[in-house]
Amino acid sequence: MDIFLFITQLLVVLGCIVMGTRSSGVGLGLWGGTGVAILVFVFGLAPGAPPVDALLIVLSVVLASSMMQAAGGIDWMVSIAAKVISKNPKQITLIAPLTAFLFSVGAGTSNILYPLLPVIYDLSYRNGIRPSRPLSLSVVATGVALACSPVSAAMAAMIALTDTAPWNFELMDIIKVTLPAAIVGIFLASLFVRRLGKDIADDPEIQAKIASGKLVAPGATATAVKAEVTVTKEGRWAAIIFLLGVLAIVVFGLFSGLRPLGAGDDPQPIGMTPIIEIIMFVAGTLIMLVAKPKVAEIPTMTVFRAGMVSAIALFGLAWLTNTFLGEHSKLVAEGIGGLVDTAPWIFALGVFLVCVLTTSQSTATNSIVPIGLAAGIPLGLMSGMWAGAFAGIYLLPTNGSQIAAANFDESGSTKLGTKLVDHSFFLPTLILAVATIAVGSLFGVLWGG
Template identity: 35%
Template sequence: MIWIELLVVLFFIFLGSKMGGIGIGYAGGAGVVVLTLIFGLEAGSVPVDVILIIMAVISAIAAMQRAGGLDYLVHLSEKILRKNPKRVTFIAPTVTYWMTLLAGTGHTAYAALPVITEVAKEGNIRPSKPLSISVVASQIAITASPISAAVVIFASFLEPLGVSYLQLLGVAIPSTILACMVGAIVANRLGKPLSEDPVYQERLKAGLVKQKSGERQENSKSSKYSVAIFGAAILIIVTYASLISKKVGLIADPTIGRNHAIMAIMLLAAMVIALVCKIKLSDIPGMSTFKSGMSACICVLGVAWLGDTFVSNHIEEIKEAAGGLLNQYSWLLAIVLFFASMLLYSQAATTTALMPAALALGVSPLAAIASFAAVSALFVLPTYPTLLAAVEMDDTGSTKIGKYVFNHSFIIPGTVTIAASVAFGFLFGSMIL
């Protein structure tokens, strides 16, 4: 029966991926119904803390967006990019990486993509070079963000094994930063210079390429205040997590745990932004970040619940079948996570669905942390929103989706970046853990 039940799980994951967006969450819930009511399995655990953290963080990000904070971050990014247009392939992914690291969501990249395209054209650089690695950097940074759902989930799995939240960040941040630079080196070597590209020349003659836009408006004080408040909240979260960690131990008996502290501090930050910046609260649910975040909650609920229902009922069989292989070849976990995230379309959902099973099979914390970046292979199928946005915004025609689905502009830089991050993860993990 286990194989039939596995087919049921895969069927609903496939169905959800075909539906797109929030559909993966719907399909996950439907799969739980089939497994429990038809096959008689006990329902798995619902990732309540994860969902609540996403809601709290997104509510603060949406408040910051309403106050103009994201526009201010883009304004700063544009200044940095325009100072070195010839190095845009290296600076652009750095910008999108840190925007995601700060915000805990890769959707912040949307606002930076038009600026990256414009600066690349001004420097006679194929926009596909900086755009491809920038999209990848915005996705892989999720696995290094102190407030992303994926990191918080994974940290909760590692703590019983003696690995702290700070140790996870200590490995993930340098590994992913360096990997993005490796990906940028590869992206920078792909394709002809823009002036030699026949597709670009044709589009230029046809008047399909936009010229430089005018100067953007200066940002208000409220936008700057919102970014400062949100940044302070992240600093408080990281500091508090350090103080209550067993490694530091300055607060031996905390009155509030790390996960609950993240929720409370993010809600506090949202309230302070609302009061200081005097934003209209009824506008917050209409923000794009709020909508995408709430959709992520449904996706995590459905797919993580489905995955846990199957794994928790068959953990012994899974250990017997795959435990030895993963113990002997721990790098295989990265490959499993890579292909799983292609379908699940969420770092948090992939982490929640597969990491507990991997750790239960005896995969070492070092191998799990090193492989963690592989949950960011959302770029493999050319249907992810930020990827499509990059293709749409590049009016030179250099960023494209090929005829054979996988031969698109993002596949090589993305695969190289994840492979490099896994390698760096093993390196830094062996020094830190």
């Protein structure tokens, strides 16, 4: 009977996730909350704890990053990234993905990639490099970046789950595994991606466009395309303040002795959750005072809107999984734990598949990581696999940045395909996921804890 109830309730959880995926956006959160209602009122389960810590981190980060965007900070970061990419165009298949990755880590969002796409296309094509190579890997690299960013919604969800007793696995414990794993993964993936597709000289479609005059031959363009952004002094200061806030979070994560002490007879340094929230509020306030963005425009910023949607989805789905696992944690630990011990990659596959279905790293984190914790997967190993699996959001050609990359590629080398698996991002997604999961698992076992 217990197994029957477990399976029935699990189907409710999975059904709500599937329905939320079909609705997308805030629908994920609504279906998560509806799942909680079914588990509580129909099956009599006690409501799980809402993900308050994760929500507060997301809200504080979204507020600060939206202030930065309103002041022009993201535009300034884009201009710097474009200059970095243009320094070594012959190695653009590696430089562009690494640059997109690092700036996404700093900003906590992959939206920074959009203005860079025409620059990546232009520099690659003018230097005789098939544009689909750097474009596809740059898009996918921004996915794993959110597992390395101290200020992403996915990291907020991960910290809220792991930076508590009995795990006490903090921000820097995660990043010291995910960041090097992702960088090595991007490097390894670039070695494969630079061989994908025909060279421009051997591609009959591109050559036909050149012959018909629809496309200028590589190297014949007179001026390079620039990122379409407006750079201002206020934007520069806003970005610097925000990035200093990110740096401060990293420093406090590395050196716990710098944190204020909590209360009690044996006071310990306070956790990173309130530290992140405090620093982001201070950063947002400083941006408001120094860069003077129009505060009334903050709710209209794309970062703000995307962040609020993430927060709602996080609220509903995390509450749903907490309610389910709170009732069945022992069964999960004994049943799934043995399965994961035999084949740990099953955890990575779970995160990857949820990313594919929801195109949301924070949703995958809140859906699968609690199961991994209940199953007893070592935290370092889990972090390494978690980062690589984030590439899964680009397995299907449905993401906005994939569509934008294909549209900016005038040569037509970047394709969205017609059969779900014949698009330009499919192999780069699998290659980067496998490479990062493998390297991340190794780093996690070596020094992750």
